[in-house]
Amino acid sequence: MLTERVQLSTSIDLDHRGRDWYADKAVTFLVFVGGISAIVLIIGIFVFITKEGLGFIAGSLDVREFFGSLAWRPTSPTKPTYGILGLIAGTASVTGLAMVVSVPFSLGAAIFIGEFATGRLRETLKVLVELLAAIPSVVWGFIGLSLLNPLIIDIFDVPVGLGVLNSGIILGLMAAPIMTTIAEDALKAVPDTYREAAEAMGATKWQVIFRVVLPAGRNGLVAAVLLGVGRGFGETMAVLMASGNSIKIPTSPFDSVRALTATIAAELGDAPVGSDHYRALFTLGILLFVVTFIINLTADLVVRRAGRK
């Protein structure tokens, strides 16, 4: 009996390793390499910008001056100084204003699209929001420069319309569609049974939204705002073109500021490869990378905690 079965299995050769078997193994390997490419690249980004920036961090970097001084004068012939406080203030003020402008509207729009709008209206709005998110940042910068700039000059009677207000509005308009999409996804993730249960108790639509849907989707909404902040923080071209580019801590919304990202974009072309200036710009890159990494990680953790509940 036993011998018979063994013979049977060898005769149809279950262990045959033909061309298809090898093709399968080869593809499994290739696909795995593709799969880990994202990890390789994210590590690669960190390694390469650190490699270029390290000479500055190990050498000329004075941490107290770097974070505490307003003087960013990398091209000074006598004594170059690298203080990024003004740049941080620039990024913070522009991103902050952008969030003040866009968070309420994004969440409001997400609630409208997700909870009130139905059928064709809802699909149309979703497509529109998606299209808004696709407008390239250089076009936004151009809009800030040639449409919003004269508008601000006219309305507020100020000499220059480029500054915190201009870039804040532009950045707000840019970040809003992304936040709306993510926030709407978060609302959609709240199970319908919650809504049905509340409605069965006699709750009206807005009661369902405020008492049930918003509390249940809270973490997703927080993640949406965080990702919006990350987007604003990392935006380069629009801020470069609309912020006016003078380094200072702004005291009014019309003040011109310079963001961290814009500094790299504006100066990298003129900094000789390998110079302190060049390496300092890569150090700014490391800072940007680390901060966005933390923001993304936090957003992911917040969402994950929501998923576990």
Add this chain to the structure above:
Amino acid sequence: MTYSDGGGGTPGQSLMFAATKLNTRNHRLQWLFRALFGLMTLILIVPVGIILGVLVVRGGPAISLEFLFSFPTDAMTAGGIFPALVGTMWLVAVSLIASVPVGVAAAIYLSEYAVDNWLTRVINLAIINLAGVPSIVHALFGVGAFVIFAGFGTSILAASLTLAVMTLPVVIVATRESLQAVPMAFREACWNMGATRWQTIRIVVLPNAISGILTGVILAVSRTAGETAPIMFTGVAFFFPFLPHSVFDQTMAMAMHLFVISTAVPGASDELKYGTALTLITLVLLMNAVSIGFRSYLRGKKKW
């Protein structure tokens, strides 16, 4: 809830429900909130509509076949955008050659092979972060890795690879979604016939997902065409009065050209700027619209 009883229980008369004060208040509130949130949505969309309208009105007259197919003249203050258009096509093509195979492979791994373990979680986290890294940091990576370390110099190749790294998450996420939309039963049927995993993917999964993958690729194209920061220092020149001949040449590009003529060329006419902006945004939005339209067409057609 209270109700007014219509006639002390006379036969044939049904109960009449009337709204209480609380009901009326709730309905008013509901209407108010609906209007409020609708208004917020409008405030988000209408300004952009107006802006696009202005772009069309001011840039429309500039656009002609001559504008699209002639070189810039008079130190870029006049003439057309032909070299920038051609340059953008080079960048898009080369970066797709790099990002699509890797992105599709990654998506196949994540959808067909990966189990839910720490590695998969790390990969997903890496994809999210890759999508969230500021574009200027991608530019720094491009300079460090492709221009200097790999020795490509400032060239189409270096710029395209930088763009490819940036758009990789778009390709991965869209492809993974369309692979996961293929029903499990399709795969099981194929496995039961004795097919290997790869045969199943090649013959059953990929053909059923190909249109979804295509929408992802179109999205990646639109991202690539609109990006400026990653290509500024890796291969795109302010002004390059020739068409590129190989991937080792520098080039002009639409997005960079808009940046240059609106900030660094003092005499450029408004018409030229608005025309360039309108061409770029039309290119990008058209691509997105095609992708979205394609997606909803597929959703309607799907039989499972």
